[in-house]
Amino acid sequence: MRLYAAVAMSGFRRYATYRIATAAGVFTNTVFGFVLAYTFIALWHERPHLGGYDRAQALTFVWVSQALLATVSLLGGGFQEELQERVRNGDIAIDLYRPADLQLWWLAADLGRAGFQLLGRGVVPLLAGALHFELALPADPLRWLLFLCAVLLAVVVGFAVHYLVGLCAFWLLDGAGVAMVSQLLCLFFSGSLLPLTVFPGLFGAVARALPWAAMLQVPVDVLLGRHAGWGAAGALAFQAGWAAVLLALGRLTQARATRKVVVQGG
Amino acid sequence: MDLIELTDVEKVFTVRRRAGLLRRERREVRAVDGISFRVPRGEMVGYIGPNGAGKSTTIKMLTGILVPSRGRLRVAGIDPSRDRARLARRIGVVFGQRTTLWWDLPLRDSYGLVRRMYRIPDARYRANLDRCVELLDLGALLDVPVRQLSLGQRMRGDVAAALLHDPEVLYLDEPTIGLDVVSKARVRGFLRDLNAERGTTVLLTTHDLTDIEQLCRRVMVIDHGRLVYDGALDGLHTVGGSERMLVVDLERELPPMRDVPGARVVRVEGPRQWLAFPATRSAAPLVAAVAERYPLLDLSVREPDIEQVIARLYGDGPPRT
Amino acid sequence: MGERGHALRAYGLIAAMWIRSTMAYRLSFVLTALGNFAVSALDFVAILLMFSHIDALGGFTLPEVALLYGTTCTSFGLADLLLGNADRVGRRVRDGTFDQFLVRPVPVLVQVAADRFALRRIGRIGQGALVLAWGVARVDVEWTPGRVLFAVVMVVTGAAIFAAVFLAGAAFQFWAADASEVANSFTFGGCTLLQYPPTVFAKELVRGATFVVPLAFVNWLPALWLLGRDDPLHLPGWAAFCGPAVALLLLGLSGLAWRAGIRSYRSTGS
Numbered sequence: 001m002r003l004y005a006a007v008a009m010s011g012f013r014r015y016a017t018y019r020i021a022t023a024a025g026v027f028t029n030t031v032f033g034f035v036l037a038y039t040f041i042a043l044w045h046e047r048p049h050l051g052g053y054d055r056a057q058a059l060t061f062v063w064v065s066q067a068l069l070a071t072v073s074l075l076g077g078g079f080q081e082e083l084q085e086r087v088r089n090g091d092i093a094i095d096l097y098r099p100a101d102l103q104l105w106w107l108a109a110d111l112g113r114a115g116f117q118l119l120g121r122g123v124v125p126l127l128a129g130a131l132h133f134e135l136a137l138p139a140d141p142l143r144w145l146l147f148l149c150a151v152l153l154a155v156v157v158g159f160a161v162h163y164l165v166g167l168c169a170f171w172l173l174d175g176a177g178v179a180m181v182s183q184l185l186c187l188f189f190s191g192s193l194l195p196l197t198v199f200p201g202l203f204g205a206v207a208r209a210l211p212w213a214a215m216l217q218v219p220v221d222v223l224l225g226r227h228a229g230w231g232a233a234g235a236l237a238f239q240a241g242w243a244a245v246l247l248a249l250g251r252l253t254q255a256r257a258t259r260k261v262v263v264q265g266g
Numbered sequence: 267m268d269l270i271e272l273t274d275v276e277k278v279f280t281v282r283r284r285a286g287l288l289r290r291e292r293r294e295v296r297a298v299d300g301i302s303f304r305v306p307r308g309e310m311v312g313y314i315g316p317n318g319a320g321k322s323t324t325i326k327m328l329t330g331i332l333v334p335s336r337g338r339l340r341v342a343g344i345d346p347s348r349d350r351a352r353l354a355r356r357i358g359v360v361f362g363q364r365t366t367l368w369w370d371l372p373l374r375d376s377y378g379l380v381r382r383m384y385r386i387p388d389a390r391y392r393a394n395l396d397r398c399v400e401l402l403d404l405g406a407l408l409d410v411p412v413r414q415l416s417l418g419q420r421m422r423g424d425v426a427a428a429l430l431h432d433p434e435v436l437y438l439d440e441p442t443i444g445l446d447v448v449s450k451a452r453v454r455g456f457l458r459d460l461n462a463e464r465g466t467t468v469l470l471t472t473h474d475l476t477d478i479e480q481l482c483r484r485v486m487v488i489d490h491g492r493l494v495y496d497g498a499l500d501g502l503h504t505v506g507g508s509e510r511m512l513v514v515d516l517e518r519e520l521p522p523m524r525d526v527p528g529a530r531v532v533r534v535e536g537p538r539q540w541l542a543f544p545a546t547r548s549a550a551p552l553v554a555a556v557a558e559r560y561p562l563l564d565l566s567v568r569e570p571d572i573e574q575v576i577a578r579l580y581g582d583g584p585p586r587t
Numbered sequence: 588m589g590e591r592g593h594a595l596r597a598y599g600l601i602a603a604m605w606i607r608s609t610m611a612y613r614l615s616f617v618l619t620a621l622g623n624f625a626v627s628a629l630d631f632v633a634i635l636l637m638f639s640h641i642d643a644l645g646g647f648t649l650p651e652v653a654l655l656y657g658t659t660c661t662s663f664g665l666a667d668l669l670l671g672n673a674d675r676v677g678r679r680v681r682d683g684t685f686d687q688f689l690v691r692p693v694p695v696l697v698q699v700a701a702d703r704f705a706l707r708r709i710g711r712i713g714q715g716a717l718v719l720a721w722g723v724a725r726v727d728v729e730w731t732p733g734r735v736l737f738a739v740v741m742v743v744t745g746a747a748i749f750a751a752v753f754l755a756g757a758a759f760q761f762w763a764a765d766a767s768e769v770a771n772s773f774t775f776g777g778c779t780l781l782q783y784p785p786t787v788f789a790k791e792l793v794r795g796a797t798f799v800v801p802l803a804f805v806n807w808l809p810a811l812w813l814l815g816r817d818d819p820l821h822l823p824g825w826a827a828f829c830g831p832a833v834a835l836l837l838l839g840l841s842g843l844a845w846r847a848g849i850r851s852y853r854s855t856g857s
Contacts, residue, residue, distance in 0.1 A: 024768035031772040034792065035780045039637075039644070042787040046641040177618025184625050193633040200639055279855060326856065331689045333853045347853070354692040366687055370608040382600050383693050385593070411611070 003100060004108040011112025015120070022120045025070060029125040033066040037133055051197035056136040057224050061195050063129030064220045067122035071114045071151065072158040072215045074192050076183055079110050079159075083166030084175045087257075096258060103250055107159055114155040138225060146232050150219035153239035157214045160246030161186070167250070170257040191217035211246060214239040269435055269467045270305040270328065275337035277323050277491075297323040299491035300337070307434070308465040310457070312478035312499075315488035316580050321471045324488070325437050328469070329359055342434050355384060358433035360424050362440030367412040373423050374408045377430060384431040391430060398426035401456050418449025425453060429460070436460075438470040442477055454480050475573055489580050503545035507578065508570040512541040512552055517561040526555050537563075545570050597693040601701035609706060616707060623710030627660055630782065631718055645786035650725035651814055652784065657719025658738075658806040659781035662745025663774070664712035669746075670753045672703045674767045677760035680852065695849060699757065728813055737813065744830035745805035749774060751837035752800070754845055761848035777802045785811070785819050793819055801837065804830040 015022075040062055044055045053061065069075060083106065086092045095102055129135060138144065165182045169175040187193060189212035196207045196217045207213065218235050221227060227235040277298040283291045298320040305311055315321050326332040327339060330346035330353050339346055344353045367376045381391045399405050402422040407415060415423065421441065428436060441457075442450045458481060460466050472478060478485055479499065487495040487502070495505050502508075512529065515538050522531040523539060529552055533540040543552055549567050556562060609616045634656065638649045647655075676699050679685040688698040719742075728734065756770020763769075777800070785793045785807045797803040797820060811818045812827035 018765060020763050020765040021768065024763075024766040028768045028772040028776065031776040032779065035776060035783075035788075038788040038792065039783050042645045042783075043637050043641065046644065050640055172615075175615075176612070177615040177622070180619050180622030180626075184622055184629065187626065188629050188632070193629060194636055198636060198640070200636070323856070326686065329690050331686050331853065332856050333850075335854075350689065351692055351694075354690055357690070359690045361683075361686070364684055364687070368604055368608060370611040371604065375604065375607065379600055379604055383597055383691055385692075 004104055007100075007105055007108040008112035008115070011109035012116045013112075015113050015116040025121050026124045029066040029069060029121060030128045033063050033125050033129050034132075036062045036066075037129065051195050052226070053195065053197070053224070054136070056134050058195070059129070059133045060135040060137060060224060061191075061220050063126050063133070063135060064223060065192050065216060066129070067126040068118075068151065068154070068216060068219065069192065070117040070121040072154045072190075073110075073114075073162065074158070074186050074190055074216065076179070078113065078162055079106055080162040080166045080179065083163070084169040084179070087166070087169035088175075093261060096261060102258075103163065103247070103254055106163060107156070110159045110162075111152075111155060118151065136224060138223065143223065143225060146236070147219060147223040149236055150222040150239060153236060153243055154215045154219050156243045157211055157239060157246060158186075160243060160250055161211065161215075163250045164246065164253060167253045167257055170260055186212055186215070189213065190215045191220070195220075197221075211242040214242045267307050268304040269307045269342055270303075270469070271338070271340040272304070272324075272328075273302050273338040275301050275324075275327065275339055276335045277320075277327060277332060278335045296491050298327070298334075301488070301491070301493050302337075303486060303493065303496055305467060305469065307467055308461070309484060310461045310468040310482050311470070312482035312485040313469055313471045313488065314473075314475070314478065314485060314576065315471075319488045319580075320491040321488055322439065325439060325469070325471065329357060329437060330354070355431060356434050358428035358431070358436040360421075360428045360436070360438045360441055362421070362438070362443045365412070365420055365424055366427060367420065367423055369413045370411055372409045372411055373404065373415070376412065376423070376427055380427050380430050386431050390432065394430045394432065395426075398429060401459060402426055403452065416449075418445045418452075421445060421449065421453060422456075425456065429466075432464075433466065435467040435469065438468065438472075440472055440474075441470060442472065442474050450474075450476075457481055475576065487576065487579055494579055502575050502579070503570055505579065508545045508575040509542040510545045510549065510570055511568040512543065512549060512556070513566050513568060514539050514541065514556055514560070514562065515564040517563055520560065523556065523560060525559065526552060528552060594694050594697045598697045598701045601698060602704035605701070605704035606706050620707040620710040623707050624714045625710075627664070627711040627714040630660075630779070631656060631714070634782070645784040647784040647786070648726075650722050650727075652782070653718050653722030654726050654814070655722075655784060655806055655810055656782045657715050657717075657722045658742055658745060658810060659778050660715025661712055661719055661742050662715075662805055663749050663778040664708060664715050665742075665746035666749035666753055667774075668705070668708040668712060670700045670750045671708065672701075672705065673699050673753055673757035674760070674770055675699075675702055676757045677764035677767050680761065681764050685852070689853075696754075696845060726814065728815075734813060737809065741806060741809040741813075741830065744809075744834045747834035748802065748805050748830075748837055749777070751834065751841040752777065752802075754838070754841035758841065758844035758848035761852050773800055773802075777805075781806050790819065797822075801833050804833045 037059055040058045041055065044050055044053070044058050048054065050058070073080075083092075086095065095105070098105070130137060161182065165175070165178055168178045172178060189196070189207050189210050191213065196204060196213055198204070199207050208217065218239055222232055222235055275298055276296065279295045279297055281293045281295050283293065301320075301324065313321055313324070323332065327334050328341055328346060330350035333347040341353060342356050344356070346353050367373065368379070377395060380386075386394070399408065402425065404419075404422060404426060407419055407423065412420060412423065425438075425441065438457075441453055445453065454477065457468060457470075461468055461481075468481075470477065470481065483498060485495070485497070485499050485502065486493055495502060497505075511532075514523075517537065519537050520539075522534055523541065524531065526541060528547060529541040529543040531539055532542045541552070541556075543549070553565060556565070631653075634649075634652060637644060638652075642648070644652060676685065679688075679699075679702070688695045691698065723730070723738070752773050753770065756767065756774065759770065760767060777796070780788070780792075780796060781802060785796075785803070788796075793803065793807075796807075808818060808822070808827045809830055812824070818826075
């Protein structure tokens with residue numbers, strides 16, 4: 001346990017060293033936040049209760065999304081590329097002989113990264129949005145606590161998805177294509193383009209049940225208080241369920257990949 | 267005629283360092299601190315020094331990548347900092363650890379691009395390629411994607427790529443780093459031939475002193491941005507104050523031979539004793555003196571180790587790598 | 588053959604090398620090209636989803652928004668294809684491979700622009716062009732030859748403006764190698780901004796996009812003229828025709844910044 005805490009700490013510190021990149025990222029998130037905020041204002045002006053949100057809630061959705069983009073690595077930029085590269089150049093063999101669990105090792109490092117990016121890239125855009133627009137941020141500390149739990153679970157789900165994609169490199173010479181498809185799904189079905197509640201009919205219902213919903217839509221809804229009381233527990237359980245399923249799939253894949261390395265020598 | 271001329275060349279970098287939360291320190295670093303040398307056409311020169319001594323800064327100024335802070339620089343009559351593009355056609359550069367070849371394409375394709383970029387006439391290109399292919403033994407590799415080549419094969423490929431446009435001067439940065447013995451020998455042999463037959467001027471930086479011993483009559487040593495030695499390889503011993511070693515096998519164990527003039531005992535191991543003497547002196551009088559006074563079975567002279575000589579030049583201790 | 592011809596030819600040759608390299612992984616190329624198409628298409632799907640709930644956004648109908656979307660995406664795609672990898676220059680500087688560009692007899696800018704030329708980006712251009720074609724067919728504009736020419740010039744001008752922004756972003760990396768994302772907010776962010784009608788945004792934002800980073804000349808001002816609408820800033824009518832001049836000016840400025848960047852690199856080595 002202590003080992004993984006140390007790994008997480010080093011993940012945190014590693015990203016903390018990229019100061020300029022962090023500042024640049026914050027700037028980008030803020031710019032996109034403004035662009036999207038105005039389009040949402042126009043949209044909600046036409047349809048005041050679209051997707052069950054009022055205008056302030058819709059704007060909150062925009063800014064919380066921008067604040068979480070990096071944390072749950074919705075646009076890539078997490079560890080996935082690094083994992084693929086290590087598989088490709090064979091360094092993964094070194095990781096496999098380490099006296100630590102491969103999946104947990106990477107998860108710990110990714111949690112450390114997410115921790116830094118929540119602070120480093122999340123706070124400023126959200127503040128910028130809150131200063132310029134009227135947002136529906138809750139005053140209830142319990143709601144914020146629930147939100148943080150939801151973010152943690154979102155990071156774990158995101159990790160599990162990216163881990164699976166990264167492991168594909170064991171079977172594919174070049175994982176860029178799969179990574180691309182994965183990023184597409186992430187982008188669209190997490191709600192980062194448009195809240196999933198705005199998706200119409202059955203399509204929307206399916207989108208809201210997919211694992212990507214757990215990465216952004218659910219945490220934002222938890223913060224907005226759309227899951228009150230036991231509903232919040234249900235939302236977290238939804239996330240935890242997907243996290244468990246995907247992590248288990250990751251373990252399975254990892255076991256097969258390891259066999260492949262042992263048999264073929266990489 | 268001198269192909270490369272440097273007169274009092276300096277390169278000063280300003281380094282900013284974080285000192286505390288917001289404060290930043292500015293510090294000037296003289297990477298190259300007043301260097302002058304000339305290299306005549308057709309010479310092969312070794313340029314050595316510890317890491318951070320200013321070697322690659324010098325090379326970067328010679329290739330026009332960096333602009334000198336002060337001093338005068340000419341390569342083939344061209345001021346590299348002003349006329350970088352014109353100079354580019356007349357020089358070849360091989361960065362040892364970074365290939366310029368196209369990873370996923372056959373070696374041949376990389377050469378095709380070089381040909382078009384440098385606008386090499388067809389006949390000349392074909393002649394040069396054939397020659398490189400033969401001498402560097404690249405025939406079987408031309409149609410293999412570069413990613414499948416071994417390090418040694420890739421280096422040979424890189425050397426060929428740098429020579430297709432008949433450069434007058436070739437800069438080599440660590441051309442044998444990481445290569446196996448056979449590849450090293452092949453690259454060295456090729457460079458020797460190139461220099462002998464074509465008269466290509468070669469400036470080579472390396473950590474492998476065997477490269478220098480086998481290729482260069484002249485060596486320049488740089489440390490802390492200054493040339494600390496420029497001359498024949500043998501002369502390094504004089505400057506470095508290096509010593510040769512007379513190893514004497516006596517008939518029996520004896521106390522150290524303190525009465526041999528001009529030498530001192532540095533080690534005793536049973537009947538064998540080691541006497542150090544200046545590399546610049548002849549061994550003959552020493553041998554005579556020993557033979558006269560001691561029961562001698564056998565003796566041999568060991569030449570000084572060039573690495574140690576250079577280590578001494580750099581200051582105390584081994585080369586900083 | 589003149590130096591300029593040589594430079595252009597060199598661009599083509601380097602790009603061709605990268606294309607052939609890509610083809611070593613054909614499946615990946617197909618997937619990433621489709622992905623590129625799809626990523627771009629998703630933005631439009633989001634717009635379609637919006638219009639499944641509304642009839643007009645900021646007073647603009649779906650075909651009108653499609654026209655805006657199509658022009659900016661096509662222009663952006665062209666610039667991204669031709670120059671988009673210039674933002675790798677920071678990475679090149681950091682890992683030391685930038686030096687190679689300086690010892691070859693081809694302008695550094697050409698080599699940087701063609702670096703890792705990514706043919707898959709035609710996916711985005713194709714998607715933008717499709718939406719543009721649909722928008723052109725559906726908007727209420729009488730397409731005289733003059734108007735068609737105007738639209739073509741608009742797309743080319745837009746590509747030039749985006750190219751200037753890409754180039755400025757690349758130049759900026761000589762001073763801040765990690766800051767490639769700042770350029771992204773102007774390129775990708777700008778492209779997203781221009782997908783929507785200017786009436787949606789706050790006046791200050793539109794002013795910024797007109798006078799500070801003049802992205803408004805990519806499509807807003809010319810498209811408003813085509814559609815016969817007033818622009819929210821009430822600029823004089825001839826502003827719609829200033830695109831090419833603005834593009835040239837921006838390219839000139841970016842070129843100067845790029846030169847200054849190279850000069851800085853050559854004196855500091857970093």
